[in-house]
Amino acid sequence: MAVPILAYHQIAVPPSSSAPFRSMVVHPQAFHRQMEWLKRLGIQGLSLREALPYISGAKTGKVAAITFDDSYLNVYENALPVLQEFGFTATNFVVVNQIGGSNIWDVPIGVAPAACMSLEQLRRWCSLGHEVGSHTLDHVHLPQLPMEQARRQISNSRGLLEDMIDEGVSSFCFPYGDETPLDRVLAYEAGYSAATTTRRGRARPTNDLFGLPRATIRRNDTWLHFIKKCTFG
Template sequence: MYHQIGLPAAKGTPYRGLTVHPADFRRQMSWMRRLGYRGLAMRDLQPYLDGERQGKVFGITFDDGYRNVYENALPVLGELGFTSTNYFVVRQLGGSNAWDAEKGVPPSPLMSLEEMRGWAAAGQEVGSHTLDHVHLPRISTELAELQIRQSKTQLEDLAGVEVSAFCYPYGHETPALRDMVRNAGYLNATTTQRGLARRSDDRYGIPRVTVARSTHILRFLQKCLTRLEDRRRQD
């Protein structure tokens, strides 16, 4: 689970740790390739999670659709032949992470419509992060269903591709919300629960490994490759 791939904001800035330096991202992806692993978008990972295929693979996801991911991560993914999923906030295409403003997080540009289309044209996956990056459990059922369903249909219309992957904003989800995502036609959904995905996981509650600015390469490999039952309780 990545967010931004770029230069970090000033020290003391909230969520500064969620921006991974481009050189670190390249190093992380290169090491996975060197070890024989192939990075996949959620749509490409699904057969492995369903037990239909086997191989040395790992999922790559980006939350929010930041422009610096397009600029700094996309070239690396293309060079290595990896695919990934980026979860876009529909009504902020070409905007910024406005939902973070009240926390003192400086604005960071998000991909424009054309950049999102370029992302898809490069073989990367377009996923949904709702219309407005809302706290889904805090709004009415009707509004939650609208955020989930309309973000899918609007992204499909805008990008011209099928949108089958969903990510819960802030990681906030409930069994009822999982059902809404399933009923809306998505094939999987990711959370912010920490850990390696397993075949036994609910496809609408898939955990992820958080990669932060401070995640050095040995820690990165440990987090991604260690298969322990208590992995989900690790940082």
């Protein structure tokens, strides 16, 4: 059975219509309605770590993996209470050198500054049963880096995260969805169990676990768009 891996970024009131990448900001009320739809459809929301047995075919059932890129503070404030309300778990992909910082990688393209979760908040996220994964050290375009720099971004981020949260880190997310076959090998060699991309589709047993597709959820997705992303593809 194919498993949708939902990809979110910020959960907050969207900025003005002229703001770059406004579509990546999902309103908290919309996020709540989307989690209600999952529940109504009998789909259990899981972290990527918990969804892997369903993706590989070792388990069967109606599940969706819920992932958040960049570890925004507004995810902690606005999405975490909703996940707790519905009994869902999720994966937060962390830019390690910006823990307690902000989305400085977005500044050159005009995206408004947004705070990232602190270490204390990430630890609480884990304590509630959610997963922390790596999104590299600095949110870089991995294919543009020399191999050793790419290896450092992928591998060192895992080691640092594990030391910080005192928990294993098994999931990785390629920033911007940029990756090559070499980057997938580097993620495997770094000790991850799976890695996600921005390729469209639902995850199947035939997929490369280090090139998993996802369904990006956007600000203007209607309830019908959301259901289609969860049930088709």
